[in-house]
Amino acid sequence: MSAVPQSASSPTETFTAGAKIPLKMKAWVYEDFGDVNVLRLDETVSVPEIRDDQVLIKVIAAALNPVDYKRRQGWFKATDSPFPIVPGYDVAGVVVKVGSKVKILKEGDEVYGDINEAGLNNPKQFGSLAEYTAVEEKLLAIKPANFDFPSAAGLPLAIETAYEGLERAGFSSGKSILVLGGAGGVGSHAIQLAKHVYGASKVAATSSTGKLELLKSLGADFAIDYTKENFEELPEKFDVVYDAVGLEEKAAKAVKEDGVVVAIVGPVSPPGFFFVLTADGAYLTKLAPFLENGKIKPLNDPKSPFPFSKVVDAFIYLETGRATGKVIIFPIP
Numbered sequence: 001m002s003a004v005p006q007s008a009s010s011p012t013e014t015f016t017a018g019a020k021i022p023l024k025m026k027a028w029v030y031e032d033f034g035d036v037n038v039l040r041l042d043e044t045v046s047v048p049e050i051r052d053d054q055v056l057i058k059v060i061a062a063a064l065n066p067v068d069y070k071r072r073q074g075w076f077k078a079t080d081s082p083f084p085i086v087p088g089y090d091v092a093g094v095v096v097k098v099g100s101k102v103k104i105l106k107e108g109d110e111v112y113g114d115i116n117e118a119g120l121n122n123p124k125q126f127g128s129l130a131e132y133t134a135v136e137e138k139l140l141a142i143k144p145a146n147f148d149f150p151s152a153a154g155l156p157l158a159i160e161t162a163y164e165g166l167e168r169a170g171f172s173s174g175k176s177i178l179v180l181g182g183a184g185g186v187g188s189h190a191i192q193l194a195k196h197v198y199g200a201s202k203v204a205a206t207s208s209t210g211k212l213e214l215l216k217s218l219g220a221d222f223a224i225d226y227t228k229e230n231f232e233e234l235p236e237k238f239d240v241v242y243d244a245v246g247l248e249e250k251a252a253k254a255v256k257e258d259g260v261v262v263a264i265v266g267p268v269s270p271p272g273f274f275f276v277l278t279a280d281g282a283y284l285t286k287l288a289p290f291l292e293n294g295k296i297k298p299l300n301d302p303k304s305p306f307p308f309s310k311v312v313d314a315f316i317y318l319e320t321g322r323a324t325g326k327v328i329i330f331p332i333p
């Protein structure tokens, strides 16, 4: 298994900028928290209105993240938006309408982003698993020309989380890192960023047996099979442990005395810190050179893409916890 090569093909022909925007659209919705059975494809959802700082995107591709099913299961119900909810954080598509305070983006721009700035606090009622979605300009970036829409859709939430975690940890050239969950959406980008953007002295990462070669292809100097080895018992310790699995106690044993554990799954005690991504299109813009020169590659799960009609199957698959990289939804009608 290896990182998906970037494709030159760009399915812009699936949408023509300037086309009339309908009043109603197809979207996946749920009106109660629960398992995948709450999901329903609705063909009469109103196309969202845009605010002054937003653009309306014709969605070409979307991607699922664990937060989508945790949200659907009601983990964040105290701070969620009202029903009916259209799920979906990650989007890639074409701008079809701009608000009066939008400064740079214009109709016809091919964009991508994570549409929720604070992912757990009042996430949008109308997400990206729909024909159209309304997004603040600041959360978006221009899609790299060498990425097709499905590959672009898989990047934002995962790569922004990987990047923000490394920044918060003060990661820099010459430091070593252990990435727990290296084959997942976030972990696969943490490996690539640490190696190819920051210039890590050493990158180690964990996965099950069948994914070890993939970790190396992403840039890991050594790959640890967690089904056979206890990484926390290895003599080598790391400047940073990026924990994308939720292994607080073990992670703390693998970090150097003056090192730091980045935790994204649940609260941890020092030297660890937990954070929730603050999505920002500027992260994507900053990383654009590395995406365009091929140093950072998309990693789309080989079972992907799931067509729009198969969103339930895509959720069921993601919820196994075994996806390799991103679960993409494409095409979207």
Ligand SMILES: NC(=O)c1ccc[n+]([C@@H]2O[C@H](COP(=O)([O-])OP(=O)(O)OC[C@H]3O[C@@H](n4cnc5c(N)ncnc54)[C@H](OP(=O)(O)O)[C@@H]3O)[C@@H](O)[C@H]2O)c1
Residues within 6 Å of the ligand: 065, 066, 067, 070, 157, 158, 161, 180, 181, 182, 183, 184, 185, 186, 187, 206, 207, 208, 209, 211, 226, 244, 245, 263, 264, 265, 275, 276, 277, 318, 321, 322, 323, 324, 325, 326
């Ligand atoms: N705080 C935040 O802002 C934030 C942002 C993004 C994600 N998250 C959270 O971070 C977690 C990871 O997200 P994700 O998108 O990367 O998930 P994901 O893509 O669904 O992760 C799936 C991968 O996890 C690996 N995995 C599972 N158990 C493992 C273990 N014990 N050791 C090593 N690898 C293991 C699997 O590899 P194997 O099949 O080889 O086990 C699989 O490839 C989720 O809980 C998500 O909700 C938090």
